[in-house]
Amino acid sequence: MVPAAPLVRTARLLWHSQWEVLMGGLGPADAQGRYRRPAAAFCETPPLPAEAGETGAHVLIVGRSCPWAHRAWLVWSLRQLGGSIELLVVEPDPAAGRWRFAQPFERCSTLLDLYRRSGGDPGARATVPALYSRRQERILVGESARLIELLNRWPAAAEAPDLAPVADSAAIERWRDRLQDHVNDGVYRCGFARNQAAYDEAEGALFETLDALEASLAADASGAGWLVGSETPSLADVVLFPTLIRMEMVYAPLFGCSRRPLWMLPALWRWRARFFALEGVAATCSAPHWRADYFGALFPLHPSGIVPAGPDLATLVNSRAQP
Ligand SMILES: N[C@@H](CCC(=O)N[C@@H](CS)C(=O)NCC(=O)O)C(=O)O
Known part of the structure:
Protein backbone atom coordinates (compact mmCIF):
# COMPACT_ATOMS: atom_id res chain seq x y z
CA MET A 1 0.00 0.00 0.00
CA VAL A 2 1.32 3.51 -0.90
CA PRO A 3 1.83 5.62 2.29
CA ALA A 4 -0.78 8.40 2.53
CA ALA A 5 1.57 11.35 3.08
CA PRO A 6 3.65 10.97 -0.13
CA LEU A 7 0.46 10.32 -2.07
CA VAL A 8 -1.11 13.52 -0.77
CA ARG A 9 2.11 15.46 -1.44
CA THR A 10 2.24 14.21 -5.03
CA ALA A 11 -1.44 14.92 -5.61
CA ARG A 12 -1.00 18.47 -4.26
CA LEU A 13 1.99 19.11 -6.50
CA LEU A 14 0.19 17.80 -9.55
CA TRP A 15 -2.99 19.70 -8.74
CA HIS A 16 -1.09 22.92 -8.10
CA SER A 17 0.64 22.83 -11.48
CA GLN A 18 -2.71 22.06 -13.16
CA TRP A 19 -4.27 24.93 -11.19
CA GLU A 20 -1.60 27.35 -12.44
CA VAL A 21 -2.43 26.37 -16.03
CA LEU A 22 -6.18 26.72 -15.45
CA MET A 23 -5.73 30.11 -13.76
CA GLY A 24 -3.83 31.25 -16.84
CA GLY A 25 -7.05 30.66 -18.74
CA LEU A 26 -8.88 33.12 -16.47
CA GLY A 27 -6.36 35.88 -17.04
CA PRO A 28 -2.68 36.73 -17.12
CA ALA A 29 -0.47 37.37 -14.09
CA ASP A 30 2.79 39.27 -13.72
CA ALA A 31 6.05 37.73 -12.48
CA GLN A 32 4.92 38.25 -8.86
CA GLY A 33 1.66 36.39 -9.42
CA ARG A 34 -0.53 39.50 -9.46
CA TYR A 35 -3.53 39.34 -11.77
CA ARG A 36 -3.26 41.75 -14.70
CA ARG A 37 -6.49 42.52 -16.57
CA PRO A 38 -5.94 42.19 -20.34
CA ALA A 39 -6.70 45.19 -22.56
CA ALA A 40 -10.13 45.36 -24.15
CA ALA A 41 -10.89 45.57 -27.88
CA PHE A 42 -12.56 48.75 -29.20
CA CYS A 43 -11.33 50.70 -26.18
CA GLU A 44 -10.97 54.15 -27.77
CA THR A 45 -13.44 56.91 -26.89
CA PRO A 46 -15.50 57.28 -30.07
CA PRO A 47 -17.19 60.54 -31.03
CA LEU A 48 -20.94 60.64 -30.52
CA PRO A 49 -22.28 58.85 -33.64
CA ALA A 50 -24.28 61.04 -36.05
CA GLU A 51 -27.25 58.68 -35.67
CA ALA A 52 -27.16 58.72 -31.84
CA GLY A 53 -30.67 59.06 -30.51
CA GLU A 54 -32.38 57.44 -33.53
CA THR A 55 -34.76 54.71 -32.39
CA GLY A 56 -33.17 51.25 -32.62
CA ALA A 57 -29.96 52.45 -34.31
CA HIS A 58 -27.80 51.12 -31.47
CA VAL A 59 -27.74 48.05 -29.28
CA LEU A 60 -26.16 47.81 -25.83
CA ILE A 61 -24.97 44.25 -25.26
CA VAL A 62 -24.66 43.17 -21.62
CA GLY A 63 -24.30 39.99 -19.57
CA ARG A 64 -26.18 39.84 -16.27
CA SER A 65 -23.33 38.68 -14.07
CA CYS A 66 -20.66 41.04 -15.41
CA PRO A 67 -19.96 44.07 -13.19
CA TRP A 68 -18.39 45.99 -16.11
CA ALA A 69 -21.54 45.50 -18.17
CA HIS A 70 -23.63 46.37 -15.13
CA ARG A 71 -22.21 49.92 -14.99
CA ALA A 72 -23.19 50.54 -18.64
CA TRP A 73 -26.64 49.05 -18.01
CA LEU A 74 -27.03 51.40 -15.03
CA VAL A 75 -26.25 54.51 -17.08
CA TRP A 76 -28.63 53.29 -19.81
CA SER A 77 -31.29 52.80 -17.15
CA LEU A 78 -30.76 55.96 -15.06
CA ARG A 79 -30.76 58.14 -18.20
CA GLN A 80 -33.71 56.21 -19.66
CA LEU A 81 -32.02 55.53 -22.99
CA GLY A 82 -34.30 52.59 -23.82
CA GLY A 83 -36.10 54.63 -26.49
CA SER A 84 -32.99 54.96 -28.63
CA ILE A 85 -30.68 52.12 -27.53
CA GLU A 86 -31.98 48.57 -27.47
CA LEU A 87 -30.72 46.40 -24.60
CA LEU A 88 -29.57 42.90 -25.51
CA VAL A 89 -28.68 40.41 -22.76
CA VAL A 90 -26.26 37.67 -23.78
CA GLU A 91 -26.08 34.28 -22.08
CA PRO A 92 -22.93 32.70 -20.67
CA ASP A 93 -21.67 29.47 -22.20
CA PRO A 94 -19.45 28.12 -19.40
CA ALA A 95 -18.31 25.08 -21.37
CA ALA A 96 -16.98 27.26 -24.19
CA GLY A 97 -16.03 30.13 -21.84
CA ARG A 98 -17.72 32.76 -23.99
CA TRP A 99 -20.96 34.75 -24.42
CA ARG A 100 -23.64 33.56 -26.82
CA PHE A 101 -26.81 35.16 -28.18
CA ALA A 102 -30.11 33.56 -27.17
CA GLN A 103 -31.28 34.19 -30.77
CA PRO A 104 -28.84 34.84 -33.66
CA PHE A 105 -27.98 38.54 -33.72
CA GLU A 106 -26.78 40.11 -36.98
CA ARG A 107 -26.28 36.51 -38.20
CA CYS A 108 -23.93 35.79 -35.28
CA SER A 109 -24.50 33.14 -32.63
CA THR A 110 -21.67 34.20 -30.30
CA LEU A 111 -20.31 37.56 -29.19
CA LEU A 112 -16.92 36.45 -30.52
CA ASP A 113 -18.41 36.20 -34.04
CA LEU A 114 -19.74 39.75 -33.69
CA TYR A 115 -16.34 41.06 -32.50
CA ARG A 116 -14.65 39.34 -35.47
CA ARG A 117 -17.21 40.70 -37.92
CA SER A 118 -16.62 44.15 -36.45
CA GLY A 119 -12.92 43.91 -37.34
CA GLY A 120 -11.67 43.11 -33.83
CA ASP A 121 -8.25 41.57 -33.42
CA PRO A 122 -8.83 37.78 -33.87
CA GLY A 123 -6.86 37.04 -30.69
CA ALA A 124 -8.68 39.63 -28.54
CA ARG A 125 -11.34 38.75 -25.97
CA ALA A 126 -14.99 39.33 -26.83
CA THR A 127 -16.25 41.08 -23.73
CA VAL A 128 -19.38 42.71 -22.45
CA PRO A 129 -20.42 45.46 -22.38
CA ALA A 130 -20.35 46.40 -26.06
CA LEU A 131 -22.20 49.08 -27.99
CA TYR A 132 -23.17 48.00 -31.50
CA SER A 133 -24.20 50.29 -34.37
CA ARG A 134 -26.78 48.75 -36.71
CA ARG A 135 -26.03 51.31 -39.40
CA GLN A 136 -22.26 50.90 -39.27
CA GLU A 137 -22.65 47.13 -38.70
CA ARG A 138 -19.92 47.05 -36.09
CA ILE A 139 -19.11 47.37 -32.42
CA LEU A 140 -18.27 50.97 -31.59
CA VAL A 141 -17.05 50.54 -27.98
CA GLY A 142 -16.05 47.47 -25.98
CA GLU A 143 -14.63 49.16 -22.90
CA SER A 144 -16.98 50.03 -20.07
CA ALA A 145 -15.09 53.06 -18.74
CA ARG A 146 -15.36 54.77 -22.14
CA LEU A 147 -18.85 53.48 -22.78
CA ILE A 148 -20.38 55.01 -19.65
CA GLU A 149 -18.88 58.38 -20.60
CA LEU A 150 -20.38 58.08 -24.09
CA LEU A 151 -23.79 57.04 -22.74
CA ASN A 152 -23.72 60.01 -20.39
CA ARG A 153 -23.40 62.29 -23.45
CA TRP A 154 -26.06 60.39 -25.43
CA PRO A 155 -29.13 62.44 -26.46
CA ALA A 156 -31.72 61.90 -23.73
CA ALA A 157 -34.87 63.45 -22.31
CA ALA A 158 -34.49 66.89 -20.72
CA GLU A 159 -35.02 65.41 -17.25
CA ALA A 160 -32.34 62.70 -17.71
CA PRO A 161 -29.57 63.17 -15.14
CA ASP A 162 -26.08 64.34 -16.08
CA LEU A 163 -23.89 61.85 -14.24
CA ALA A 164 -20.68 63.83 -14.77
CA PRO A 165 -21.41 67.54 -14.33
CA VAL A 166 -18.39 69.71 -15.14
N1 LIG B 1 -12.23 46.10 -19.85
C1 LIG B 1 -13.47 45.54 -20.07
C2 LIG B 1 -13.60 44.27 -19.25
C3 LIG B 1 -14.94 43.62 -19.43
C4 LIG B 1 -14.86 42.14 -19.04
O1 LIG B 1 -13.80 41.63 -18.61
N2 LIG B 1 -16.00 41.45 -19.23
C5 LIG B 1 -16.00 40.02 -18.98
C6 LIG B 1 -17.23 39.60 -18.18
S1 LIG B 1 -17.17 40.20 -16.52
C7 LIG B 1 -16.13 39.29 -20.30
O2 LIG B 1 -16.97 39.60 -21.11
N3 LIG B 1 -15.27 38.28 -20.49
C8 LIG B 1 -15.33 37.42 -21.65
C9 LIG B 1 -13.96 36.97 -22.07
O3 LIG B 1 -12.97 37.36 -21.44
O4 LIG B 1 -13.90 36.21 -23.05
C10 LIG B 1 -14.52 46.57 -19.70
O5 LIG B 1 -14.41 47.19 -18.64
O6 LIG B 1 -15.41 46.76 -20.49
Whole structure:
Protein backbone atom coordinates (compact mmCIF):
# COMPACT_ATOMS: atom_id res chain seq x y z
CA MET A 1 0.00 0.00 0.00
CA VAL A 2 1.32 3.51 -0.90
CA PRO A 3 1.83 5.62 2.29
CA ALA A 4 -0.78 8.40 2.53
CA ALA A 5 1.57 11.35 3.08
CA PRO A 6 3.65 10.97 -0.13
CA LEU A 7 0.46 10.32 -2.07
CA VAL A 8 -1.11 13.52 -0.77
CA ARG A 9 2.11 15.46 -1.44
CA THR A 10 2.24 14.21 -5.03
CA ALA A 11 -1.44 14.92 -5.61
CA ARG A 12 -1.00 18.47 -4.26
CA LEU A 13 1.99 19.11 -6.50
CA LEU A 14 0.19 17.80 -9.55
CA TRP A 15 -2.99 19.70 -8.74
CA HIS A 16 -1.09 22.92 -8.10
CA SER A 17 0.64 22.83 -11.48
CA GLN A 18 -2.71 22.06 -13.16
CA TRP A 19 -4.27 24.93 -11.19
CA GLU A 20 -1.60 27.35 -12.44
CA VAL A 21 -2.43 26.37 -16.03
CA LEU A 22 -6.18 26.72 -15.45
CA MET A 23 -5.73 30.11 -13.76
CA GLY A 24 -3.83 31.25 -16.84
CA GLY A 25 -7.05 30.66 -18.74
CA LEU A 26 -8.88 33.12 -16.47
CA GLY A 27 -6.36 35.88 -17.04
CA PRO A 28 -2.68 36.73 -17.12
CA ALA A 29 -0.47 37.37 -14.09
CA ASP A 30 2.79 39.27 -13.72
CA ALA A 31 6.05 37.73 -12.48
CA GLN A 32 4.92 38.25 -8.86
CA GLY A 33 1.66 36.39 -9.42
CA ARG A 34 -0.53 39.50 -9.46
CA TYR A 35 -3.53 39.34 -11.77
CA ARG A 36 -3.26 41.75 -14.70
CA ARG A 37 -6.49 42.52 -16.57
CA PRO A 38 -5.94 42.19 -20.34
CA ALA A 39 -6.70 45.19 -22.56
CA ALA A 40 -10.13 45.36 -24.15
CA ALA A 41 -10.89 45.57 -27.88
CA PHE A 42 -12.56 48.75 -29.20
CA CYS A 43 -11.33 50.70 -26.18
CA GLU A 44 -10.97 54.15 -27.77
CA THR A 45 -13.44 56.91 -26.89
CA PRO A 46 -15.50 57.28 -30.07
CA PRO A 47 -17.19 60.54 -31.03
CA LEU A 48 -20.94 60.64 -30.52
CA PRO A 49 -22.28 58.85 -33.64
CA ALA A 50 -24.28 61.04 -36.05
CA GLU A 51 -27.25 58.68 -35.67
CA ALA A 52 -27.16 58.72 -31.84
CA GLY A 53 -30.67 59.06 -30.51
CA GLU A 54 -32.38 57.44 -33.53
CA THR A 55 -34.76 54.71 -32.39
CA GLY A 56 -33.17 51.25 -32.62
CA ALA A 57 -29.96 52.45 -34.31
CA HIS A 58 -27.80 51.12 -31.47
CA VAL A 59 -27.74 48.05 -29.28
CA LEU A 60 -26.16 47.81 -25.83
CA ILE A 61 -24.97 44.25 -25.26
CA VAL A 62 -24.66 43.17 -21.62
CA GLY A 63 -24.30 39.99 -19.57
CA ARG A 64 -26.18 39.84 -16.27
CA SER A 65 -23.33 38.68 -14.07
CA CYS A 66 -20.66 41.04 -15.41
CA PRO A 67 -19.96 44.07 -13.19
CA TRP A 68 -18.39 45.99 -16.11
CA ALA A 69 -21.54 45.50 -18.17
CA HIS A 70 -23.63 46.37 -15.13
CA ARG A 71 -22.21 49.92 -14.99
CA ALA A 72 -23.19 50.54 -18.64
CA TRP A 73 -26.64 49.05 -18.01
CA LEU A 74 -27.03 51.40 -15.03
CA VAL A 75 -26.25 54.51 -17.08
CA TRP A 76 -28.63 53.29 -19.81
CA SER A 77 -31.29 52.80 -17.15
CA LEU A 78 -30.76 55.96 -15.06
CA ARG A 79 -30.76 58.14 -18.20
CA GLN A 80 -33.71 56.21 -19.66
CA LEU A 81 -32.02 55.53 -22.99
CA GLY A 82 -34.30 52.59 -23.82
CA GLY A 83 -36.10 54.63 -26.49
CA SER A 84 -32.99 54.96 -28.63
CA ILE A 85 -30.68 52.12 -27.53
CA GLU A 86 -31.98 48.57 -27.47
CA LEU A 87 -30.72 46.40 -24.60
CA LEU A 88 -29.57 42.90 -25.51
CA VAL A 89 -28.68 40.41 -22.76
CA VAL A 90 -26.26 37.67 -23.78
CA GLU A 91 -26.08 34.28 -22.08
CA PRO A 92 -22.93 32.70 -20.67
CA ASP A 93 -21.67 29.47 -22.20
CA PRO A 94 -19.45 28.12 -19.40
CA ALA A 95 -18.31 25.08 -21.37
CA ALA A 96 -16.98 27.26 -24.19
CA GLY A 97 -16.03 30.13 -21.84
CA ARG A 98 -17.72 32.76 -23.99
CA TRP A 99 -20.96 34.75 -24.42
CA ARG A 100 -23.64 33.56 -26.82
CA PHE A 101 -26.81 35.16 -28.18
CA ALA A 102 -30.11 33.56 -27.17
CA GLN A 103 -31.28 34.19 -30.77
CA PRO A 104 -28.84 34.84 -33.66
CA PHE A 105 -27.98 38.54 -33.72
CA GLU A 106 -26.78 40.11 -36.98
CA ARG A 107 -26.28 36.51 -38.20
CA CYS A 108 -23.93 35.79 -35.28
CA SER A 109 -24.50 33.14 -32.63
CA THR A 110 -21.67 34.20 -30.30
CA LEU A 111 -20.31 37.56 -29.19
CA LEU A 112 -16.92 36.45 -30.52
CA ASP A 113 -18.41 36.20 -34.04
CA LEU A 114 -19.74 39.75 -33.69
CA TYR A 115 -16.34 41.06 -32.50
CA ARG A 116 -14.65 39.34 -35.47
CA ARG A 117 -17.21 40.70 -37.92
CA SER A 118 -16.62 44.15 -36.45
CA GLY A 119 -12.92 43.91 -37.34
CA GLY A 120 -11.67 43.11 -33.83
CA ASP A 121 -8.25 41.57 -33.42
CA PRO A 122 -8.83 37.78 -33.87
CA GLY A 123 -6.86 37.04 -30.69
CA ALA A 124 -8.68 39.63 -28.54
CA ARG A 125 -11.34 38.75 -25.97
CA ALA A 126 -14.99 39.33 -26.83
CA THR A 127 -16.25 41.08 -23.73
CA VAL A 128 -19.38 42.71 -22.45
CA PRO A 129 -20.42 45.46 -22.38
CA ALA A 130 -20.35 46.40 -26.06
CA LEU A 131 -22.20 49.08 -27.99
CA TYR A 132 -23.17 48.00 -31.50
CA SER A 133 -24.20 50.29 -34.37
CA ARG A 134 -26.78 48.75 -36.71
CA ARG A 135 -26.03 51.31 -39.40
CA GLN A 136 -22.26 50.90 -39.27
CA GLU A 137 -22.65 47.13 -38.70
CA ARG A 138 -19.92 47.05 -36.09
CA ILE A 139 -19.11 47.37 -32.42
CA LEU A 140 -18.27 50.97 -31.59
CA VAL A 141 -17.05 50.54 -27.98
CA GLY A 142 -16.05 47.47 -25.98
CA GLU A 143 -14.63 49.16 -22.90
CA SER A 144 -16.98 50.03 -20.07
CA ALA A 145 -15.09 53.06 -18.74
CA ARG A 146 -15.36 54.77 -22.14
CA LEU A 147 -18.85 53.48 -22.78
CA ILE A 148 -20.38 55.01 -19.65
CA GLU A 149 -18.88 58.38 -20.60
CA LEU A 150 -20.38 58.08 -24.09
CA LEU A 151 -23.79 57.04 -22.74
CA ASN A 152 -23.72 60.01 -20.39
CA ARG A 153 -23.40 62.29 -23.45
CA TRP A 154 -26.06 60.39 -25.43
CA PRO A 155 -29.13 62.44 -26.46
CA ALA A 156 -31.72 61.90 -23.73
CA ALA A 157 -34.87 63.45 -22.31
CA ALA A 158 -34.49 66.89 -20.72
CA GLU A 159 -35.02 65.41 -17.25
CA ALA A 160 -32.34 62.70 -17.71
CA PRO A 161 -29.57 63.17 -15.14
CA ASP A 162 -26.08 64.34 -16.08
CA LEU A 163 -23.89 61.85 -14.24
CA ALA A 164 -20.68 63.83 -14.77
CA PRO A 165 -21.41 67.54 -14.33
CA VAL A 166 -18.39 69.71 -15.14
CA ALA A 167 -18.29 71.19 -11.63
CA ASP A 168 -17.72 67.73 -10.14
CA SER A 169 -15.59 66.22 -12.89
CA ALA A 170 -12.24 66.36 -11.04
CA ALA A 171 -13.69 64.70 -7.92
CA ILE A 172 -15.48 62.09 -10.05
CA GLU A 173 -12.26 61.27 -11.92
CA ARG A 174 -10.31 60.93 -8.68
CA TRP A 175 -12.76 58.41 -7.26
CA ARG A 176 -13.13 56.55 -10.54
CA ASP A 177 -9.36 56.05 -10.89
CA ARG A 178 -9.06 54.74 -7.36
CA LEU A 179 -12.14 52.53 -7.57
CA GLN A 180 -11.15 51.04 -10.92
CA ASP A 181 -7.82 49.71 -9.63
CA HIS A 182 -8.55 48.89 -6.01
CA VAL A 183 -12.24 48.02 -5.91
CA ASN A 184 -13.68 47.12 -9.36
CA ASP A 185 -10.54 45.34 -10.52
CA GLY A 186 -9.42 44.98 -6.89
CA VAL A 187 -11.85 42.15 -6.13
CA TYR A 188 -10.59 40.28 -9.23
CA ARG A 189 -6.99 40.90 -8.12
CA CYS A 190 -7.90 39.15 -4.85
CA GLY A 191 -9.75 36.27 -6.48
CA PHE A 192 -7.30 35.67 -9.31
CA ALA A 193 -4.10 36.17 -7.27
CA ARG A 194 -1.63 33.32 -7.85
CA ASN A 195 -0.05 33.42 -4.40
CA GLN A 196 -0.53 34.74 -0.87
CA ALA A 197 1.59 37.89 -1.32
CA ALA A 198 -0.33 38.93 -4.44
CA TYR A 199 -3.62 38.33 -2.64
CA ASP A 200 -2.49 40.24 0.49
CA GLU A 201 -1.51 43.25 -1.59
CA ALA A 202 -4.82 43.39 -3.46
CA GLU A 203 -6.93 42.69 -0.37
CA GLY A 204 -5.12 45.40 1.63
CA ALA A 205 -5.73 47.97 -1.11
CA LEU A 206 -9.38 46.92 -1.43
CA PHE A 207 -10.23 47.36 2.25
CA GLU A 208 -8.15 50.52 2.57
CA THR A 209 -10.28 51.99 -0.24
CA LEU A 210 -13.54 50.75 1.29
CA ASP A 211 -12.50 52.40 4.59
CA ALA A 212 -11.75 55.64 2.71
CA LEU A 213 -15.19 55.47 1.07
CA GLU A 214 -16.81 54.90 4.43
CA ALA A 215 -14.97 57.88 5.97
CA SER A 216 -15.85 60.12 3.04
CA LEU A 217 -19.56 59.19 3.10
CA ALA A 218 -19.73 59.50 6.90
CA ALA A 219 -18.23 63.01 6.69
CA ASP A 220 -20.50 64.17 3.84
CA ALA A 221 -21.92 67.48 4.97
CA SER A 222 -24.42 67.79 2.09
CA GLY A 223 -26.62 65.08 3.58
CA ALA A 224 -27.47 63.77 0.09
CA GLY A 225 -25.14 60.82 0.58
CA TRP A 226 -23.47 60.50 -2.82
CA LEU A 227 -19.78 59.94 -3.33
CA VAL A 228 -18.59 63.31 -4.57
CA GLY A 229 -20.91 65.23 -2.24
CA SER A 230 -23.32 66.10 -5.04
CA GLU A 231 -27.11 66.31 -4.76
CA THR A 232 -27.55 63.46 -7.25
CA PRO A 233 -25.48 60.34 -8.02
CA SER A 234 -22.55 60.58 -10.42
CA LEU A 235 -20.46 58.17 -12.50
CA ALA A 236 -18.36 57.57 -9.36
CA ASP A 237 -21.44 56.09 -7.63
CA VAL A 238 -22.34 54.16 -10.79
CA VAL A 239 -19.00 52.35 -10.95
CA LEU A 240 -18.98 51.51 -7.24
CA PHE A 241 -22.42 49.90 -7.18
CA PRO A 242 -21.88 46.77 -9.34
CA THR A 243 -18.93 45.70 -7.18
CA LEU A 244 -20.53 46.45 -3.82
CA ILE A 245 -23.83 44.77 -4.62
CA ARG A 246 -21.96 41.52 -5.49
CA MET A 247 -19.87 41.58 -2.29
CA GLU A 248 -21.76 39.13 -0.04
CA MET A 249 -23.16 37.24 -3.03
CA VAL A 250 -19.88 36.47 -4.80
CA TYR A 251 -16.72 38.38 -3.92
CA ALA A 252 -16.61 37.58 -0.19
CA PRO A 253 -17.27 33.83 -0.53
CA LEU A 254 -15.48 33.19 -3.84
CA PHE A 255 -12.72 35.82 -4.15
CA GLY A 256 -11.79 36.04 -0.46
CA CYS A 257 -12.93 39.66 0.03
CA SER A 258 -14.19 38.90 3.50
CA ARG A 259 -12.07 40.83 6.02
CA ARG A 260 -14.95 43.13 6.99
CA PRO A 261 -18.55 42.37 6.07
CA LEU A 262 -20.30 45.37 4.59
CA TRP A 263 -22.64 45.82 7.56
CA MET A 264 -19.55 46.90 9.52
CA LEU A 265 -19.26 49.89 7.18
CA PRO A 266 -22.62 51.53 7.96
CA ALA A 267 -22.32 54.60 5.71
CA LEU A 268 -21.48 52.36 2.74
CA TRP A 269 -24.29 49.98 3.68
CA ARG A 270 -26.78 52.86 3.61
CA TRP A 271 -25.25 54.23 0.38
CA ARG A 272 -25.82 50.87 -1.29
CA ALA A 273 -29.47 50.75 -0.16
CA ARG A 274 -29.96 54.33 -1.41
CA PHE A 275 -28.49 53.55 -4.83
CA PHE A 276 -30.50 50.33 -5.18
CA ALA A 277 -33.69 52.33 -4.50
CA LEU A 278 -33.07 54.64 -7.51
CA GLU A 279 -35.60 54.11 -10.26
CA GLY A 280 -34.53 51.42 -12.72
CA VAL A 281 -31.67 50.00 -10.64
CA ALA A 282 -33.43 46.94 -9.17
CA ALA A 283 -34.22 45.66 -12.69
CA THR A 284 -30.48 45.50 -13.43
CA CYS A 285 -29.83 43.14 -10.49
CA SER A 286 -30.26 39.38 -10.59
CA ALA A 287 -28.45 37.63 -7.77
CA PRO A 288 -29.31 34.07 -8.93
CA HIS A 289 -27.63 34.79 -12.30
CA TRP A 290 -24.59 36.33 -10.59
CA ARG A 291 -24.13 33.33 -8.33
CA ALA A 292 -24.77 30.73 -11.02
CA ASP A 293 -22.34 32.40 -13.43
CA TYR A 294 -19.48 32.99 -11.01
CA PHE A 295 -19.69 29.76 -9.01
CA GLY A 296 -20.56 27.72 -12.08
CA ALA A 297 -18.00 29.15 -14.51
CA LEU A 298 -14.84 29.86 -12.51
CA PHE A 299 -13.73 26.24 -12.39
CA PRO A 300 -10.18 26.83 -11.08
CA LEU A 301 -11.58 28.69 -8.05
CA HIS A 302 -14.53 26.40 -7.44
CA PRO A 303 -14.03 23.01 -9.11
CA SER A 304 -17.23 21.40 -7.80
CA GLY A 305 -19.40 23.92 -9.65
CA ILE A 306 -21.90 23.70 -6.78
CA VAL A 307 -23.73 27.00 -6.42
CA PRO A 308 -24.05 27.68 -2.69
CA ALA A 309 -27.15 29.34 -1.27
CA GLY A 310 -26.65 33.04 -0.71
CA PRO A 311 -28.33 35.81 1.23
CA ASP A 312 -31.56 37.30 -0.01
CA LEU A 313 -30.80 40.45 -2.01
CA ALA A 314 -33.64 42.29 -0.25
CA THR A 315 -31.87 41.99 3.11
CA LEU A 316 -28.71 43.55 1.68
CA VAL A 317 -30.43 46.64 0.34
CA ASN A 318 -32.62 47.32 3.35
CA SER A 319 -31.07 50.27 5.15
CA ARG A 320 -32.85 49.27 8.37
CA ALA A 321 -31.47 45.71 8.31
CA GLN A 322 -27.97 46.93 9.13
CA PRO A 323 -27.26 45.96 12.78
N1 LIG B 1 -12.23 46.10 -19.85
C1 LIG B 1 -13.47 45.54 -20.07
C2 LIG B 1 -13.60 44.27 -19.25
C3 LIG B 1 -14.94 43.62 -19.43
C4 LIG B 1 -14.86 42.14 -19.04
O1 LIG B 1 -13.80 41.63 -18.61
N2 LIG B 1 -16.00 41.45 -19.23
C5 LIG B 1 -16.00 40.02 -18.98
C6 LIG B 1 -17.23 39.60 -18.18
S1 LIG B 1 -17.17 40.20 -16.52
C7 LIG B 1 -16.13 39.29 -20.30
O2 LIG B 1 -16.97 39.60 -21.11
N3 LIG B 1 -15.27 38.28 -20.49
C8 LIG B 1 -15.33 37.42 -21.65
C9 LIG B 1 -13.96 36.97 -22.07
O3 LIG B 1 -12.97 37.36 -21.44
O4 LIG B 1 -13.90 36.21 -23.05
C10 LIG B 1 -14.52 46.57 -19.70
O5 LIG B 1 -14.41 47.19 -18.64
O6 LIG B 1 -15.41 46.76 -20.49
